[in-house]
Amino acid sequence: MNRNRLQKRSAPYIFTAPFFIWFSIFGLFPVIYAFYLSLHHQVGLVAERPFVGLQNYIDLVLDERFRHSLWNTTYYGLGSIFVILPAALILALILHSPSLRLKGVFRIAFFVPLLTSSVVVAVIFALVFDTRYGLLNNYIVEPLGFERISWLQDGSFVIPALVVMGVWKWTGVNSLYYLAGLQNASKDIEEAARIDGAGHWAVFRYVTFPQIQPVVLFTVILAIIGSYNLFAEPYLLLSNSGDRGLMAMVYLFNNAFSFAKFTYASAIGYILFFIILVLSVAQLRIFSVFRDD
Template identity: 35%
Template sequence: MSTVSAQPSWWRRNEVRLAPYLFIGPFYVLYALFMIIPIGAGVYLSFTDWAGLGAPQWIGLENYRYLLQDNSFWTSLGNTVFYMSFTMLVVLPASLLLASALNARGLKLRDTFRIIFFVPVVISPIVVALVFGLIFDGQFGLMNALLQAVFGFGGIEWTTDPLWARVVVVVLVLWRWTGYLTIFFLAGLQNVPRELYEAAALDGAGAVRSFLSVTLPALRPVTAFIGVTVLVSTAQIFEEPFLLTQGGPGESTLSIAMFIYRAAFQRQELGYAAAAGVLMFAAVFTIGRIALRLFQVGRNA
């Protein structure tokens, strides 16, 4: 060690302690500017009546009171809960099933299948919605033609009947998201040591039993992660119903996110839209937080 060297600079002495704050800093700056402040502004706006010009007028809880009496709001809430139930009860299990099939030992073409099932999520939703609109066209669509050819009946008004319109939207959701979720489950499954299955087989466990006692527990972290992500993203579903059915017929496929968009950008009821946003935030954030905590996402065991 040379004795003439000066004291290391202040920065040099504290670098290891301070550097991580600089590394993670950009996220928190953006987070504050583009998430915290907007949420705060949204809460404020929700107590006002504002069409975008002049000063917002304070009206207290009026927006919330109107919301609770607004049939459109309840309809969109019901539809959103329906979409969420569908993804949790149908899409999620379907992708777990598909992942289990792809995880079969020595399966050939596994990567090819994985890619084919994943591709839908790569394509822009507007493109997907257009093609689905074409396929599910009530008069000239491929779907009705197929039904006609196979079962001898067609002519289902896919996008103009309230019930069928909802079906088309969830079919689109199923088509778009199943393969995406599958690759997460598949990665989780491939992490389960084969010996566990062999041990279970030695103990006389059948396929179902070993699925319940070996596979499911091992998949807990990945299921938690996917579950929370899917829950939060379905709660704000917008593109599928907006592009495919414009929320119709009537309001039968309208989602909460569409309700907010419509109020804010088509009717200029900014305070009203903000109030709906605040309610949605409260519900989704609470559910999301509870789920994240329950499943300990991000905590290394």
């Protein structure tokens, strides 16, 4: 009995210990080590690694390619927030309408692109975006009366192309997030507003939207993180496009694993970490201001 009680007391520590041990080696230590690296200078797997203070960070602020990659990432992020998310919300509102047939089938259909590996997405969209033989130019751009677009070469279309690909891949799952929010929203309040004579838009703006606002916040933060994580698609699709579609994660990867500038890449990692943190906290602030009014 005594032995059992002792076991019961120590069991939770033993059960959770593997995670904490693993995390300190493969999670926490890298975070500290990255900061250490970012204050040093090292190229290649060499022994000497002189301390350089904030030099890497200063170099990065002055690095035009890095600033360009941040601009591209921001551009893509804005695209996903203002194109993908509204599309997903519209899709969710349609999927939420009670009289729709085959709702379950649609819900699942729009979800399928998410199952696709980024590499396969890049493989397929290389053909979709092909200037001469691509589906987009031949079946949408030209029939609408526009000139063919060099999606992956023309500097002004590279990021929009990535957003188009993002719409295809991410609209479905975001609409499912919103749908879950809509299904949890109170129908009674909407009904009451409607009886009081509120129109469709007013009901949506003042009754439905505030109720799904936490989900919207969640998807916006996910979209921001996602734009800083975007790697395989631009890395593979835009390998011949020079810096036109250079994304932050690709620049980090190239510095670390093509040029072996491990310390410089660590500083990039910390700057991206900081940006993501600031944007997420700003989101939480902005949305809580909205919630108050």
